[in-house]
Amino acid sequence: MQTLEITRPDDWHIHLRDGDVLAHTVADASRYFGRVIVMPNLTPPVRNLAEATAYKHRIENALPATGHKLQPLMVLYLTDNTSPEDIAAAAASDVVFAAKLYPAGATTNSDSGVTNIENLYPIFECMEKHGLPLLVHGEVTDADIDIFDREARFIDRYLRQIVERFTTLKLVLEHITTSDSVQFVKESGNNVAATITAHHLLYNRNHMLAGGIRPHYYCLPILKRNTHQQALIAAATSGDPKFFLGTDSAPHARDKKEASCGCAGCYTAYAAMELYAEAFETAGKLDKLEAFASFYGPDFYGLPRNSDTIILQRNSWTAPEHLPLGSDTIFPLRGGEQLHWQLA
Ligand SMILES: NC(=O)N[C@@H](CC(=O)O)C(=O)O
Numbered sequence: 353m354q355t356l357e358i359t360r361p362d363d364w365h366i367h368l369r370d371g372d373v374l375a376h377t378v379a380d381a382s383r384y385f386g387r388v389i390v391m392p393n394l395t396p397p398v399r400n401l402a403e404a405t406a407y408k409h410r411i412e413n414a415l416p417a418t419g420h421k422l423q424p425l426m427v428l429y430l431t432d433n434t435s436p437e438d439i440a441a442a443a444a445s446d447v448v449f450a451a452k453l454y455p456a457g458a459t460t461n462s463d464s465g466v467t468n469i470e471n472l473y474p475i476f477e478c479m480e481k482h483g484l485p486l487l488v489h490g491e492v493t494d495a496d497i498d499i500f501d502r503e504a505r506f507i508d509r510y511l512r513q514i515v516e517r518f519t520t521l522k523l524v525l526e527h528i529t530t531s532d533s534v535q536f537v538k539e540s541g542n543n544v545a546a547t548i549t550a551h552h553l554l555y556n557r558n559h560m561l562a563g564g565i566r567p568h569y570y571c572l573p574i575l576k577r578n579t580h581q582q583a584l585i586a587a588a589t590s591g592d593p594k595f596f597l598g599t600d601s602a603p604h605a606r607d608k609k610e611a612s613c614g615c616a617g618c619y620t621a622y623a624a625m626e627l628y629a630e631a632f633e634t635a636g637k638l639d640k641l642e643a644f645a646s647f648y649g650p651d652f653y654g655l656p657r658n659s660d661t662i663i664l665q666r667n668s669w670t671a672p673e674h675l676p677l678g679s680d681t682i683f684p685l686r687g688g689e690q691l692h693w694q695l696a
């Protein structure tokens with residue numbers, strides 16, 4: 353059997369949610385990952401160091417008694433009311449490792465997001481000074497902009513200006529989905545990077561919409577056309593340290609997705625490394641998986657790489673059709689279908 357031993361990976365973008373759901377999301381993520389960047393879009397969101405610390409404790413309390421100790425790296429949710437003091441306190445802590453920009457209304461639980469990005473410039477300046485990375489959900493929210501164009505428009509309308517003005521601000525364009533984003537990140541300085549999900553490497557919009565509408569493939573930014581998928585695969589498997597792993601695993605109860613107006617988000621944490629391994633194998637670039645999953649993320653954040661390893665085996669198994677999510681059920685991405693890699 354083919355096996356692949358790699359340095360323990362980290363997930364630089366995950367939604368663990370809260371409450372009784374944590375038992376499941378934390379157990380799944382802790383199977384592989386040493387550290388996870390925990391997205392702060394709870395209701396209400398995680399707005400300051402006190403809220404981040406309390407949330408971190410809830411996550412730690414949900415860790416399975418045995419097995420690996422997952423380290424949650426917390427993130428502040430930027431709002432119109434975030435203050436320079438909030439940033440300074442967070443940056444001085446060993447709890448918060450980044451702050452996240454959600455344009456208001458862009459995605460799940462972004463109602464408290466930022467309404468005017470220019471108003472946040474003093475906050476970006478403060479983050480730059482304190483070395484706190486800015487994580488960005490990069491989509492414009494205007495109703496009249498086509499949903500497939502929202503990421504590219506965000507780059508032109510906001511990101512170019514931000515990157516030009518804050519030349520040493522560490523910025524991660526999260527869950528990129530277009531060749532425009534790949535190009536933007538490549539052209540920018542080494543302070544600019546991007547996370548790429550497994551589902552955007554494995555799928556394009558045909559998988560979601562051709563031959564029937566498949567709500568479990570619906571996430572934001574939405575799956576794009578095949579040419580964009582190819583650009584993402586090329587970037588992720590290129591060995592360019594500006595592109596690293598962020599699953600954007602985002603669970604929603606099954607009835608919230610299989611609905612007349614379904615939620616955005618795919619649950620991949622239960623098979624994250626299996627899905628990435630498949631994408632890299634299909635591209636003939638399995639040798640590039642370790643650096644993407646385990647080196648470039650900590651290097652960018654200025655953290656040490658993990659020192660132990662995980663082992664993946666090439667072995668076919670059937671993904672479960674449903675998994676518990678607190679008192680609800682979720683349908684995981686690839687549920688009921690074959691997976692080709694498995695954690696040893
Ligand atoms: N990606 C998604 O489709 N959903 C995420 C939010 C996000 O990352 O934009 C969620 O929290 O459900």
Ligand SMILES: [Zn+2]
Pocket residue numbers: 459489526527572573
């Ligand atoms: Zn997002």
Ligand SMILES: [Zn+2]
Pocket residue numbers: 365366367391527600602
């Ligand atoms: Zn996300």
